[in-house]
Amino acid sequence: MSSCKYVILCFICAIFAPTELNVVILGTAESKVAPMLITGSQVGMLMKLIYRQLPKRFEFYFLEKFEAPDFLELGYKLSALYNIPTTDECLLLAHRLLGGHAAYLRDVFRSKHPDKDLTTPQGLYEAFLFEVGKPQGRIRAGWEEYLEAALDQINQINAKKIVLFLAKHREQEWTRPEIKERCGLSEMDDRELQQKLQALVAGDIIAQGRTNFDYQGLGDPTFDKVFRTIYEKEIEQTSFEAIQQDMIAEFERTIQELKTQLTAQTHDANVLRGKLNQKQGEVGELWIKSVLRRYSERGRYFAPGELGGNAEKIRLPRFHEIEAYTFTGPGRDFKVDIFCQPVQANEWCLAVEVKNREVQQVGMTDVETFANKVQALQAHRGAVKLQGLFYSCNGFHEPALTKLRELGIWYWDFAALAQLA
Numbered sequence: 001m002s003s004c005k006y007v008i009l010c011f012i013c014a015i016f017a018p019t020e021l022n023v024v025i026l027g028t029a030e031s032k033v034a035p036m037l038i039t040g041s042q043v044g045m046l047m048k049l050i051y052r053q054l055p056k057r058f059e060f061y062f063l064e065k066f067e068a069p070d071f072l073e074l075g076y077k078l079s080a081l082y083n084i085p086t087t088d089e090c091l092l093l094a095h096r097l098l099g100g101h102a103a104y105l106r107d108v109f110r111s112k113h114p115d116k117d118l119t120t121p122q123g124l125y126e127a128f129l130f131e132v133g134k135p136q137g138r139i140r141a142g143w144e145e146y147l148e149a150a151l152d153q154i155n156q157i158n159a160k161k162i163v164l165f166l167a168k169h170r171e172q173e174w175t176r177p178e179i180k181e182r183c184g185l186s187e188m189d190d191r192e193l194q195q196k197l198q199a200l201v202a203g204d205i206i207a208q209g210r211t212n213f214d215y216q217g218l219g220d221p222t223f224d225k226v227f228r229t230i231y232e233k234e235i236e237q238t239s240f241e242a243i244q245q246d247m248i249a250e251f252e253r254t255i256q257e258l259k260t261q262l263t264a265q266t267h268d269a270n271v272l273r274g275k276l277n278q279k280q281g282e283v284g285e286l287w288i289k290s291v292l293r294r295y296s297e298r299g300r301y302f303a304p305g306e307l308g309g310n311a312e313k314i315r316l317p318r319f320h321e322i323e324a325y326t327f328t329g330p331g332r333d334f335k336v337d338i339f340c341q342p343v344q345a346n347e348w349c350l351a352v353e354v355k356n357r358e359v360q361q362v363g364m365t366d367v368e369t370f371a372n373k374v375q376a377l378q379a380h381r382g383a384v385k386l387q388g389l390f391y392s393c394n395g396f397h398e399p400a401l402t403k404l405r406e407l408g409i410w411y412w413d414f415a416a417l418a419q420l421a
Helices: 018-030 043-053 068-082 088-097 102-109 121-133 138-154 156-168 176-182 190-202 221-236 240-298 364-381 398-407 414-420
Strands: 214-216 319-329 332-342 349-355 386-392 410-413
Touching: 068 088, 068 102, 088 121, 088 240, 102 121, 102 138, 121 138, 121 221, 121 240, 138 221, 156 176, 156 190, 156 221, 176 190, 221 240, 240 319, 240 332, 240 349, 240 414, 319 364, 332 364, 349 364, 364 386, 364 398, 398 410, 410 414
Parallel strands: 349 386, 386 410
Antiparallel strands: 319 332, 332 349
């Protein structure tokens, strides 16, 4: 046999008998052509067989759970495929609810739940509960078939107790003595408990912890809920209504956690957006200064319309200073983003307001605020002639443009400035 290592590629969904598995695995191990993808509920048993009979012959690569952006993309593709509307909020909630497992999301979209609505959190959770709690649910049916086969081999109620305990406390690892105590298995000797735990790990019903002494739940919140709906009443004599209420309470906590996370992310995004806008504003100011300085020094004319509402061509005076300017007006301090002071005292000054918002247009409030600033600056500077110029990267709302024309304030947007530059 070749000593090359192989990635696993082919598709195995059926449950093979051991002899059939030997044929499949040995045949693949002999092949030098690409690999095989193993999926389905018998992965643990299959991998155990591979490790035992063909050590070091295969390399294993495990598909990770979907991160939120990929999960949203998948959700909208499923929405288009099945013609079922959904929202960002519901898909982000589904990502938490389903632990990032893509197959579960497909089952929720294909759910037979009547009046299915995936545009609201409540509608999403009702479809999810149907899938994990009703015999008609695809998620429950898939796990139920597997659990019956796996638990039948492990036998007796004690195995179910262990799985239920780890499922309900999946947030941490547990040692064998802790599991023995919490599950009330004092009469079971350590060797028997170890065998049972290893059998559950091999059956993909619980997970191995950091050491062979530690165990934990699968980390799959959907599996945990399926297991609880099927077996918790039998094991702990808990009513189905109480189980469902517990799940609803957990869901409400999940919603609150998501809202808290989104609020924090929105705050962080707004802070970063503010810093970005500030930097973009600084760049915009440098750009405007460059244009004004060039036109001023070279005595060039602005053609009609190049300063917004100007009907005639205009030539700027020679400016000896083009910088930001702060002053104290009636009851407050003001800052002018760019203030151009002429060389000749009898020439007019230019006050420029810079708004570098990429998505928001300038409205009436901004225009009126700038007009008040220009008026305060006029009063502060005395008899100086003063002209206002408003730059908005993303343009202006129509009422704001009308107001600028009425006030005689010039204006630029990005396209106008780029053409002049």
